[in-house]
Amino acid sequence: MAGRLSREELDALLGAHALDADEPAEREQIERYLAENPAARAEVDETREIMSLLVDLEEGPPSLWARIQAEIAPDPSKTNVRPLVPSARSRPPRISRRVLGVAAAAAVVVIAVVGVVELRDDSGTDRVAQLAQAAEDARSDPDARQAALADGDGVARARVVYLPDGTGYVTNRGLAELPEDKTYQLWAVVDDARGPAVVSAGVLGPDVEVAAFRYDGPVRGFAISTEDSPGALAPHEPLAAEGALA
């Protein structure tokens, strides 16, 4: 425990405090001092402002947004997927009928974010290899359901394997690498009270090889869209790939 610090000593520590370089034992006294001394607090605030200028501003990585989104999303088992009610000034987004596999020319898109864990790790080929192996293992599970996701010309672009416990893996089979400012996003095709709908199932990033996701609840297929920013609330069309689970 630090002894009682004089005002001069506290002033001398303001620089270190602004950099989080003060000693823990001194911090409480410094915080109290700052609460009572606007000039001292301004010095600390200004220093932190300046230090923040030194860090490059880069767009947040899609993988991070997927994790944040998963953590802040309401538990789908509690919310039971909230449908959007179309309003006079907003047309409900539509998705193509082929993905739904039914005569649903104007399917209402359910906009909800579910608890998805996007496990893609840009930093390690080992991680990719582990995910690829996990996807391979899942495919050999007799209870697994699989979907071939094809583009508008019917060319297979990705495969999804989906396990009964809600775990799924999506593997790239021909999705082109996107520019850094775009990202692929995975959607689960579900049945809503008013018909087929899609629900965001995770952000895949611009250059996905294999990714794991989690989606709890009945699902009939998956789709992948190309988005300008991570965490789109409705898929941008045309879809990059789509397909029903078998």
Add this chain to the structure above:
Amino acid sequence: MAEFEQPSEDETRGLSDTRLVVGIARQQQDSLAEAHRRYGGAVVALAQRVLNNPALAEDIAQEIFVGLWRNPTAFDPDRGSLRAYLLAQTHGRSVDLVRAEESRRSREERSARLSPQETGEVEREAWLLFAGARTRAALDSLSEGERSAIELAYFGGLTYRQVADHLDQPEGTVKGRIRSGLGRLRSALRAEGIEEPWQAG
């Protein structure tokens, strides 16, 4: 429903940071997504610089943005910019983690990471993160003693006592160099017209 009251993506991109935080307080995910788009990379970069561990850096970044979502009123726009707030939170949290891990790490390993002699001005790597040529110039203009003390404290996550130990300097000297260096930095930036930068943003 509330979702239809949210601004469009284009509108969100045009919002000020303060308006973004208002949106976050209203639990509008688009606002948090935009805050992440603007500052997520910087938050990860700073955490990674301090922690030297990409996985932990992303954990910290997630924690910072989820914290903003859950407690947006902790950000006080009168005290600075959202960027400064997020990066200060990131730095504090990263430093806490570094220090918590120190008991499990060998001192030698950490020392090697911080040693300019072995890594060739390792703190210079941090400059790759730096935007703002004038801010960098101001930092470069500091004396070697001031600059190295600030860099070791900020990017190395060391306390001033640890910096003093690392540089083999008296604690009071290091404490004084950090404060005088930061004061010189603020003065230089003011002279450049970079005063209260958050007011411009």
